[in-house]
Amino acid sequence: MLYRMRHLEGTLTNVPLLKALPKHGGHGSPTGAGVSRYRELYQVLELRADLWLSERFSLLATIPAVNNYRAVDGVIATDVYGIGDPLLLGRYLAINTRCTSLDERTVHRLMVGGGAKAPVGRSDLRYRDAEVPHDLQPGTGTWDLLASLEYSVRYRRNGASVSVIGRRNGRMEEGYRMGHGLSATAEVFRRWDFGEHWKMMPSMGLYHELTGMDDADGVSVSGTGSSTLFTHAGVRVWWRSWAVMGTFQYAVARQLGELMVPNRERLVFGLTYNIQRN
DSSP states (O other): EEEEEEEEEEEEOOOOOOOOOTTSSSOOOOOOOOOOEEEEEEEEEEEEEEEEEEEEEEEEEEEEEEEEEEETTTEEEEEEEEEEOOOEEEEEEEEEEEOOOOOOOSEEEEEEEEEEOOSSSOOOOEEEEEOOGGGSSSOOOOOOOEEEEEEEEEEEEEEEEEEEEEEEOOOOOOEOOOOOOEEEEEOOOOOOEETTTTEEEEEEEEEEEEOOOOEEEEEEOOOOOEEEEEEEEEEEEEETTTTEEEEEEEEEEEOOOOTTOOOEEEEEEEEOOOOOOO
């Protein structure tokens, strides 16, 4: 079980307040212009399963439940709940040097993956008889392709890792397409063992998100697209077959299109149970 929360907040100047897609330009009916403060919260409670079909190949499947919220100048504009788009990601363990030796030495691990997100979640919800913007809908209404890469290296109890996830978004029925995304996490960590069953591994590093410009009928939408750098601090704790994890990420640098609300912070908490196969 995984819980994620993203907080965005900031002031947009001389941008029309649009009934639909206010951050994506040219969609909906203008209701005014000026300086407005946006506050957005994206919350996800996700049920996931990482199924190892062999020593090298696994399938990651997720089903999310979401709550998306937006307030403009302190007035709630959107607050919707629903099932989001599930995803299926196949991953292959290309390198795992510990497979050939159990010695405490330098250990390398590389996983590559690919998959898709299915358009199951609702993408046509309304809030107080008003159209909900696409970026606040529980689902996107599109098939999106995913690719992942995870690499870690460890020497004794110290290590470092890099993970990258890319997403290529599909086009909606009306011809609009959200910007493609690329995110990367780089962290260093140290593992401590307490007795036979307890392990703890704190980590720190950086997290970067890059979102391309939106596309309307093949034309890039001015004012969209973003690049945000976050600091990253987390901890993982294991006890027998159970594991808990927590991560806090705080935005420290950003470059945004003028229609984009700035990212502030992200929180991630997880609870995992490992089913041992006899």
